[in-house]
Amino acid sequence: MERVELLLLPLLLLGAAGRLKQAEGCGEQSCPQAPDGFLNVHLIPHTHNDVGWLKTVDQYYYGAHNDIQHAGVQYILDSVVSQLLHDPSKRFIYVESAFFWRWWKQQDELVRRDVTRLVEEGRLEFINGGWSMNDEAATHYSSIIDQMTLGLQFLKSTFGDCGRPRVAWHIDPFGHSREQALLFAQMGYDGFFFGRLDYQDKANREKTKQMEMLWRASDDISPPYADLFTGVLPNGYNPPDGFCWDQLCDDTPIIDDPSVEDYNADVIVQKFLKAATQQAQKYLSSHIVMTMGSDFQYENAIMWFKNMDRLIKNVNMQQINGSKVNVFYSTPSCYLQSLHRANLTWPMKMDDFFPYADGPHMFWTGYFTSRPAFKGYERLSNNFLQVCNQMEALSGLEARNGPYGQSSSTVMRRAMGVAQHHDAVTGTAKQHVNNDYSLRLSEGWDSCQVVISNSLSSLTGTKENFAFCNLLNISVCHVTETANNFKVYLYNPLGRSVTWTVRLPVNGHAYKVIGPNDETVPSEVVDVSDFTKALRFQQGGAERELIFQGQIPAVGFSSFTVGKLSLPDRFVIKGKRGKKQPDKIQNQYYRVDFDPETGLISGIHNLEKKISLPLKQSFYWYNASVGNEESSQPSGAYIFRPNNSDSVPVSQHVRSYLVQNSLVQEVHQNFSSWCSQVVRLYRDQRYIELEWTVGPVPIGDEWGKEVISLIETNLKTDGVFYTDSNGRQILKRRRDSRETWKLNQTEPIAGNYYPVNSRIYIKGKNTQVTVLTDRSQGGSSIRDGSLELMVHRRLLRDDYRGVGEPLLENGLLGEGIVVRGRHLLLLDHADEAADTHRTLALQQYMSPQVVLSSGDGIPYSQSGTPKRKFSALNGELPQNGHLLTFAMHAADKILLRLEHPFQSQESKNNSQPITINLNTLFSSVSLSNFEETTLGANMEKSRLKRLQWRTRTGSPLQMDSPRAPVVDPSNITLSPMEIRTFLANVRYKAALHGR
Structure with missing residues (x-):
């Protein structure tokens, strides 16, 4: 052998899956040592397993209904583990904890020991680790944190520190949010890799070698705590063209026996070398990554591994001939370590990656609104889960095993974890799969109702026949409709007291309401609207609604006794509807004007702040494109593409009437047989409530429709508007523009839509108009001074992105689903608005x-x-303090998260740090032995040490020394946008504070 061959032999062996180095443990020490002077190609064997999409979660796991899609997760894990055990050079990553948890439960001890060894050797590595790979547009930050925590805690309890993912991996979500990057950074991840970004953005980044960057995910948290190294994968999450060797693929396997007629190793090697070289030209370092896998691949893992073995051997053999390409099995965390050791200077990213488009007329902005009823149900379910978590934590074992049976919050946590998946809350799964998501949430509600009933019995000292009326939005509740006397318990999960307006369906004319201090609470009875009666589908027959306002203490409850009054007919006030086409409604804080000709809102006034603004609000729709001469792309579950730039008004004139009493003033507006709205002002309410009801969206004209609520003002906004990021940070948007690259705008409507998770607003010189939403929706400001939110969409075409069916949602009667929701409309001084809308x-x-x-x-x-x-608290939290999480972590441990919900520059009063004393915060439980953790509660904060990166602004910013291992619970300081997470031992006091 020549001298050069002798010198290269170690490199060949090292390249061939690192056979010279046995794994010595998980983490960095298990990574192969890539040689200098070579283009090092990291092969990442992986599978992408949707937690529901074309099939349900169960169908995907068991491999059922392969006529829909060939996929069976249990076989993937069986096959991969077998191959890893067979050859210590091989590696694999796995992502979705919901599937792995199910598979793990079914394994015997021998398999569990083998898998644990693979994890401890770093050859089976968990990446991301959430219960699902969550969406980033339609998800709320609270639910993201919960679903990530659920998966990360499972991995920690099962595999210890070796099960802790070091890298975030969102290879399939359809755009990426700044808040998601911030959450990942606070969870302790060293890096983040994803697959989808706008095609124009990607082309620019490839040209300028900015496919990898440092994402500074917050203006409020000091660098580098909110910094996250982020990389765009070159081929989405698929292998390069021609190198897919799964049983689902058609690419030719490597035949490297020269005696075989179809020998092709030389051709494939040259093709691979060319692909690697071309890819390297788009990245900064001498390391590149190739994702070797795709949707539900590796069911027969031997096909992939056998061909990758041959690829590694044959490519690295070319080093003898002078090739400078070295290829080996790797993982995202090992690739990230190689990039870190390169000590390069990286570009900086400050904004987000929305909206996503994969072609000139293909903006994935429709899913911001798709399936609005499910989006609303998901948000309500998160609300219910937080109540369930708190009450379970407040009562301990009595909540889990009480007079109403055994249960826990776990069922709902898992259902919510699945619901965050990027084809669940997005509304982009097949109809039968979406039905399954709803069923899982319903089962979670059933389980949590038991927990809450047990807890209420414990906390109140009374065993009642508790009832949960889940159809109050259409005024249906058997208890209140039929009983002459009943009790109402209001539980408030916020860390400060609230006054809440209750509306209950009843059939009496008058009621007496007694509060928790034996006080008479003012109440009113109003007629149920015709709009609401039409939605019931024979599920109740209440003629009226009882309205009263109750004050509820922080993290606690108040109970109210309600009794029907027997009044002679002459004392019954009949016909409470006011005049047609009312001209205004007003309470202490707001006045709303209505145009006497059209019946539409014509102006709003903040009486407290002395601000008035001409404002029109109405409903319009866009006709959904079915394709045209520019592109055959239709509007579908993912993609929003209106047929033209002009929206069509549902009606230019509305029929309306007034309901008015001492507690509420509301104007009922009827736009059409399928679109109505109630404009409402409760007493003492500092916002205008717009309760809209839309559907069934008509399609008799053979046009799909995308329905919007449009607000028009005379504010000078210069193309600028603002949207939230997952319900938390606020981002500035500019119409027809992107912050970091020059946009060629091809869809002036869809290309300007952004996800609105909780709020959208516009500002004039001194005035701000804000709309708060009760679910995720798409929104924009298409014209200066305007805001629009898409509330519903019903479509007749599939958009060719895989789901294979139109977004029709035919509903109970096959006529299309009806959706009811709320927008809260606020008018304020721009520099004071955050205090209210936060x-x-x-x-x-x-x-x-x-x-x-x-x-x-x-x-x-x-x-x-x-x-x-x-109240579970001795005192209320301040306005800029939020109890984000209070939940059982173990039988004797509580998971506690405290949040500062304001950004640093948005409020004169509330953008200041706050200090909380945990020793005295809670009244009914005693917490001790506080341990501060990362956001996902899977690692002590004191042990966190993240990779630091050099940027074009200078040397790496160094993190301060970790917080002291011993937490001072009497002095917990929170700065703007900071979330601090603690685990603490809990002891339940014998006597609860309260009345």
Whole structure:
């Protein structure tokens, strides 16, 4: 052998999957040592397993209904583990904890020991690790944190520190949010890789070698704590063309026996060398990554590994001939370590990656609104889960095993974890799969209702027949409709007291409401609207609604006793509808004007701030494109593409009437047989409520429709508007523009749509108009001074992105689904608006829970007086303090998260740090032995040490020393946008504070 061959032999062996180095443990020490002076190609064997899409979660796991899609996750894991055990040179990554958890439960101890060894050797590595790979547009930050925590805690409890993912991996979501990057950074990830970004953005980044960058994900948290190294994968998450060797692929396998007629190793090697060289020209370092896998691949893992073995051997043999390409098995974390060791200077990213388009007329902005009813159900389910978590934590084992049976919050947590998947809350799964998502959430509600009932019995000292009326949005509740007397329990999950307006369906004319302090609470009875009666589908027959306002303490409940009054007919006030086409409604804080000719809103006034603004609000729709001469692309579940730039008004004139009493003023507007709205002002309410009802969206004209609520003002906005990022940070948007690259705008409507998770607003010189949403929707400002939110969409075409069916949602009667939701409209001074909209946004997703009973309960225990009012806190949290999480972590441990919900520059009063004393915060439980963790609660904060990166602004920013291992619970300081996470031992006090 020549001398050059002798010198290269070690490199060949090293390149051939690192056979010279046995794995010595998980983490960095298990990574192969790539040689200098070579283009090092990291092969990442992986599979992408959707937690539902074309098939349900169960169907995907078991491999059922392969006529829909060939996919069976249990076989993938069986096959991969077998191959890894067979050859210590091989590596594999796995992502979706929901599937792995199910597979793990079914394995015997021998398999579990083998898999644990693979994890400890770093050859089976968990990446990302959430229960699902969540969407980043339609998800709320609270639910993202919960689903990530669920998966990460499973991995930690099963595999210890070796099960902790070091890299975030969102290879399939359809755009990427700044808040998601911030959350990943706070969870301790060293890097983040994704597959999808706008085609124009990608072309620019490839040209300028900016496919990898440092993402500074916050203006409020000091660098480098919010910095996250981020890389765009070159081929989405697929292998390069021609190198897919799964049983689902058609690419030719490598035949490297020269005696075989179809020998092709030389051709494939040259093709690979060319692909690697071309890819390297788009990246900064001498390391590149290739994702070797795709959707539900590796069911027969031997096909992939056998061909990759041959690829590695044959490519690295070319080093003898002078090739400078070295290829080996790797993982995203090993690739990231190689990039870090390169010590290069990286570009910086500050904004986000929305909207995503994969072609000139293919903007994936429709899914921001798709399946609005499910999006609303998901948000309500998160609200219910937080109540369930808190009450379970407040009562401990009595909540899990009480008079109403055994249950826990776990069922709902898992259902919500699945619902965050990027084809679940997005509304982009097949109809039968979406039905399954809804069923899982429903089962979670059932389980949490048991927990809440047990907890309420424990906290109140009374065993009642508790009832949960989940159809109050259409005024249906058997208890209140049929009983002459009943009790109402209002539980408030927020860290400060709230006044909440209750509306209950009843059939009486007058009621007496007694509060928790034996006070008479003012109440009113109004007629159920015809709009609402039409939605019931024979699910209730209440003629009226009882309205009263109750004050509820922080993290606690108040109970109210309701009794029907028997009034002679002459005292019954009949016909409470006011004049047709009312001209205004008004309370202490707002006035809303209506145009006497059209019946539409014509102006709003903040009476407290002395601000007035001409404003028109109405409903329009866009006809959905079916394709045209520019492109055959139609509008579908993912893609929004209107047929033209002009929206069509549902009606230019509305029929309306006024309902008015001491507690509420509301104008009922009828736009058409399928579109109506109630404009409402409750007493003491500092916002205007717009309760819209849309559907069934008509398609008799053979046009799919995308329905919007449009607000028009005379504000000079210069193309600028603002949207939230996953319900938290606010981002500035400019029409027809992108912050970091020059946009060629090809779709002036769809290309300007952004995800609105909780709020959207526009500002004039001194005035701000804000709309808060109760679910995720697409929104924009297409013309200066305007805001629009897409509330519903019903389409007749598939958009060719894989789901294979149109977004029709035919509903119960096959006529199309009806959706009801709320927008909160606010007018304020621009420099003061955040104080209100931040507070209301929290209340929107952490609203009080209504629990009902007949009121004839019996004592729960022999000791103690039944409580009618209770707070788990000794004092309220300030407005800029938020109890984000209070949940059971183990039998004797609590998971506690405290959040500062304001950004650093948006409020004179509330953008200041706050300090909280955890020793005195809670009244009913005693917490001790506080341990601060990363955001995902899977690692002590004191152990966190993330990779630091050099940017074009200078040397790497160094992180301060970790917080002291011993937490001072009497002095917990929170800065703007900071979330601090703690685990603490819990002891339940014998006597609860309360009345």
